[in-house]
Amino acid sequence: MSSLLKIAFRNILRNRRRSGMTGSAVAAGALAMLLFGGFAGAIFTQIETANVERIGHLTVFRAGYFLFGAGNPAGYGIDHYRDVMALIGNDPVLGPMINVITPTQSLVGIAGNFSGTNDAAKTFLGTGLVPSDRDRMREWNEYGTAAPYTPDHRLADNDETRGLVGGGLARILGLCAELKLTDCPAPPASTDEAEGPVSAEIADLAAREKGDTTQADGMPEIDLLAATAQGAPNIVRLSVSGAEPQGVKELDDNYVAMHLALAQQLVYGRGEHKVTGIVLQLHRSEDLRAARARLEGLIAAKKLPLEVRDFGEINPFYGQVVRLFGAIFLFIALVMGVIVLFAVVNTMTMNVMERTNEIGTIRALGLRRGVIRRQFVAEGLILGALGATVGIVLALAAAILINHAGLTWVPPGNANSVPLRVALWGRPVLILGTWFVLVLVATLAALFPANRAARLPVVDALRHV
């Protein structure tokens, strides 16, 4: 075996330029696959981090909420949610896995700005949350891909009236100037003196509920109207402490984040305050499956009318991005594989043609067909292995350069730019998988010319000039 590899290696060096070109094709294949694979891997972790920061790994809903509750969040509140949270948090298996467990209240309604200078109203999708829990969740950075998080003082546990709106909603409600938002134009002056029926109704309700719409602490105020669990209209006033742009326009035009207590007041009024979700953020994503299984087991054991969804189900965009980039990676791998295949087949075919007389000689000396076949296959394997190894080294060097170049970009679904990264270190499956696939392709590619060499009649091969 060692003499076979030794001879194969020397044969590769025999025509250095040709072997170099073929090895370069393999190296280029490895480079392309690894850089894109590393880039895609970084995107996955960045999007996963963005999701986990916002909606955690798992959310417990009342059964049926996930499919039907968006139209009537108040009807799908979790009863005695504090007891449920205690049950989950105190579980000896789940407890150590959990980083944050926090209640949330989703709601829909109409947001209106009737400050007098710019009357506007817009439907909204609201989330009630615990501000300190939100801060803790946003510190999650298991993969080290997120920028360091600075606590957001625009929301505070001790101030239930504060909230944030999406950049688009701020624009629609005419809050850009007051919130000092850039890239947020003021609406054109209205020529219509008459107020719409919805605006008038909200303004009237707001005036009756709160008395006036003057601003407190310099923050603009908006009115939020929603139906309570009992079906009665309810209204609260929200001091908008800032805008939080969302990556998707539809969400950006509708987003409102507020203190949980305010959301509960709006949805449940004087009735029992419930929540629509209990969010669990784990320390490590790899615990997701085990945590979910345990959680579902707990719910089943207690016969609670609850269901569990992970962030991939709640935000299908994550799965779509993973599948999209996975498909692109496969496509690139396929193209590179075909290039490597043809490069090696071409090189090995030329080698066989040039060495036909030599093949006849060593066959005459007594070498079996199988050894001839193995000889050429070994040459393809060595070419592939050398090329793929060089490609890996180049890819690692390129990844270091890219990661330290300070480049940024806005991933799909993100509102803010993030560092452009190629995640290769610590990804042995990607690196070894790429190496193995390319070496396999090169080896299989050598098999065709190797078979041809092995089948050459000795006499014909010896006559070849």
Next chain:
Amino acid sequence: MDGPVVRLRHVAKTYHAGSIDVAAIKDVSLEIAPNRFTMVVGPSGSGKTTLLNLIGCIDAPTSGQVEIGGADTGTLSDNALSDFRARNIGFIFQSFNLVPVLSAFENVEYPLLMVGMAAAERRKRTLALLEAVGLATQARQRPNELSGGQKQRVAIARALVKGPQIVLADEPTANLDTETGAAIIDLMRSIQMESRTSFIFSTHDPQLMSHSDETFTIRDGGLVGHEIRSRA
């Protein structure tokens, strides 16, 4: 060995060139005794090389029987035939046909690798053969660093290193000048006398033919003459 080292019985070889059949060898029967310098002579295209190919088991007869050392080679599979050649038949080619990526030592050692000989024994026999052909000091040189005569010496050492029953040499002096050719012939003769291996040549070279113990003359694929000459 008491019997003939090579026995051909009614051997014929026909090549198919499109719709035309070309009879390269026609019903040849012959026996070659061991330990001889045997020549196959005849004009170009008479079938000398084809006859050597059949004796060397690198080509199969269309009909008839080829026995080497008493073994009917027609019954052997391709792998068995390869193994048979590896142990029993040495080749010396007109163009030397050394493996260019191997040194002189490695070229000579190569046939021993095929028969699975232990490394120490391989090394001993290879060095002994290189010594015998006068190339001990060129052992590490590649073929492209050797002269034509030196290459043919390496080829002779390669053919003999495994101790074959027969060595087939197709025009071994054709690519050498007269002086080098004479030296190569003397070398082969002395090794043949020493090793008692049968050498079978295909040649036009009168210098080589003058060393013949036995000569078969072939013309148009048929055996037309057989001469045995007593050794001086």
